[in-house]
Amino acid sequence: xxxxxxxxxxxxxxxxxxxxxxxxxxxxxxxxxxxxxxxxxxxxxxxxxxxxxxxxxxxxxxxxxxxxxxxxxxxxxxxxxxxxxxxxxxxxxxxxxxxxxxxxxxxxxxxxxxxxxxxxxxxxxxxxxxxxxxxxxxxxxxxxxxxxxxxxxxxxxxxxxxxxxxxxxxxxxxxxxxxxxxxxxxxxxxxxxxxxxxxxxxxxxxxxxxxxxxxxxxxxxxxxxxxxxxxxxxxxxxxxxxxxxxxxxxxxxxxxxxxxxxxx
Amino acid sequence: xxxxxxxxxxxxxxxxxxxxxxxxxxxxxxxxxxxxxxxxxxxxxxxxxxxxxxxxxxxxxxxxxxxxxxxxxxxxxxxxxxxxxxxxxxxxxxxxxxxxxxxxxxxxxxxxxxxxxxxxxxxxxxxxxxxxxxxxxxxxxxxxxxxxxxxxxxxxxxxxxxxxxxxxxxxxxxxxxxxxxxxxxxxxxxxxxxxxxxxxxxxxxxxxxxxxxxxxxxxxxxxxxxxxxxxxxxxxxxxxxxxxxxxxxxxxxxxxxxxxxxxxxxxxxxxxxxxxxxxxxxxxxxxxxxxxxxxxxxxxxxxxxxxxxxxxxxxxxxxxxxxxx
Numbered sequence: 001x002x003x004x005x006x007x008x009x010x011x012x013x014x015x016x017x018x019x020x021x022x023x024x025x026x027x028x029x030x031x032x033x034x035x036x037x038x039x040x041x042x043x044x045x046x047x048x049x050x051x052x053x054x055x056x057x058x059x060x061x062x063x064x065x066x067x068x069x070x071x072x073x074x075x076x077x078x079x080x081x082x083x084x085x086x087x088x089x090x091x092x093x094x095x096x097x098x099x100x101x102x103x104x105x106x107x108x109x110x111x112x113x114x115x116x117x118x119x120x121x122x123x124x125x126x127x128x129x130x131x132x133x134x135x136x137x138x139x140x141x142x143x144x145x146x147x148x149x150x151x152x153x154x155x156x157x158x159x160x161x162x163x164x165x166x167x168x169x170x171x172x173x174x175x176x177x178x179x180x181x182x183x184x185x186x187x188x189x190x191x192x193x194x195x196x197x198x199x200x201x202x203x204x205x206x207x208x209x210x211x212x213x214x215x216x217x218x219x220x221x222x223x224x225x226x227x228x229x230x231x232x233x234x235x236x237x238x239x240x241x242x243x244x245x246x247x248x249x250x251x252x253x254x255x256x257x258x259x260x261x262x263x264x
Numbered sequence: 265x266x267x268x269x270x271x272x273x274x275x276x277x278x279x280x281x282x283x284x285x286x287x288x289x290x291x292x293x294x295x296x297x298x299x300x301x302x303x304x305x306x307x308x309x310x311x312x313x314x315x316x317x318x319x320x321x322x323x324x325x326x327x328x329x330x331x332x333x334x335x336x337x338x339x340x341x342x343x344x345x346x347x348x349x350x351x352x353x354x355x356x357x358x359x360x361x362x363x364x365x366x367x368x369x370x371x372x373x374x375x376x377x378x379x380x381x382x383x384x385x386x387x388x389x390x391x392x393x394x395x396x397x398x399x400x401x402x403x404x405x406x407x408x409x410x411x412x413x414x415x416x417x418x419x420x421x422x423x424x425x426x427x428x429x430x431x432x433x434x435x436x437x438x439x440x441x442x443x444x445x446x447x448x449x450x451x452x453x454x455x456x457x458x459x460x461x462x463x464x465x466x467x468x469x470x471x472x473x474x475x476x477x478x479x480x481x482x483x484x485x486x487x488x489x490x491x492x493x494x495x496x497x498x499x500x501x502x503x504x505x506x507x508x509x510x511x512x513x514x515x516x517x518x519x520x521x522x523x524x525x526x527x528x529x530x531x532x533x534x535x536x537x538x539x540x541x542x543x544x545x546x547x548x549x550x551x552x553x554x555x556x557x558x559x560x561x562x563x564x565x566x567x568x569x570x571x572x573x574x575x576x577x578x579x580x581x582x583x584x585x586x587x588x589x
Contacts, residue, residue, distance in 0.1 A: 129370030136374035141449040164456035172449040182506030224379030228408040243570025
């Protein structure tokens, strides 16, 4: 079995996120990291590989993004992926969710994976729809927010929480599965793995290498225009108490609650 | 022609409240566009009766398409909606909040080559076209989406209010759908399993909610003691319910319950959007979290940066003393 894991570089959670108002795109400069949700997808791949229910020949990390996205691939490899693929092309800049999903699907086609895993949502754009777009282009079944995967020959048994409780779904391979963060506790990479990450094979691809139709990607190839950024109605900022003396803090909370008649 | 097709989710003979909101919203927008709002229901059970489908007329659907296909999974719905939109020339697809809508909407956009926007909180008509507003970057900005051709609009949970328009039963048209190969490769083994006991939290005036910051399942004991002292109930986030710490029936947010108590006290909850959408209408929100950068502090009325293990027991004692005295 061959597993591809889609990963993404996102601004570090500690860095304030902003829009570049001149281009209408996310300002992706500043500190970057591997999307935290993607570490769960890599861990899920590693657990399938190490679990031994089916032999896994290879785990491949795949990303689309500017040159700096290589760092997300290094992180993915340090967490256990065997090699990585980096799709990077000026023509892809400004792609919407549908165009991004199309480009990733074309890149995945070259790899012919039996299973595509990804994190349920990316931290910056909240596009937890990308899995469904990729699956549609690949003609594969797909499921999001999966919190348990059992692998058998040629199929998966997946559990997830949906609108009316927990669903158990049988999925034939090949398939595209987005995992939820409850699926596992990602491991920390060893120092040796971090040092060795840059030595693992990394394929750099341009859009044409992946057979991507340039008219279907980038801002021009996207079917939605986003812009007119405005500020939402501001809610009065709440009062903040830093707890130093807990007895005093609790007194303040009780007074606050009493003032609003919440303790009567 | 600018018609809108609205997906309506149902389960065990009941229509989903967020879907009904989307039908009402679709009817309003179609009125402004000079088109019609149609609904589509997809299912293979006896509960998907003609009467149930026709009842969508009272929320403003001019016509209801009914497709017999497996329910609870996205790809059969993509097949049904793509066929209906292609055969009837709908320009827009509209979804209420919820997990399935995200999956269906994204797949549909890929199939039809349409633009797609998720987490939409408002839709307007400008120059005869729909424009969708969507909060981005942890709700710190609003972005507007315009569609080059077809548009797929996926609402945020509770974004659209269900309103009975006084319309009568809608005409129901049965459609035959040929499933795509991918739609036949996933099958529901069990749907809607309830994990943990059935607890009613929707009527409580006070909710003490716990998240991953409680550290372990036993941490909920602190929430229970405070809730008991305050005469309230205990709620939970998806992360801890998925982890098996607390019953699914107490879960707030995207795939859980929506509540608006007088007091919502969040302990160890970071305040992800998926949680926020289920509780942001609470009258008073108090948050306790050790991370001063937690998003929940941006929409709480009182925020305490500190260790809940120290604060909750003392708060419980103090509340007991006040209530007893």
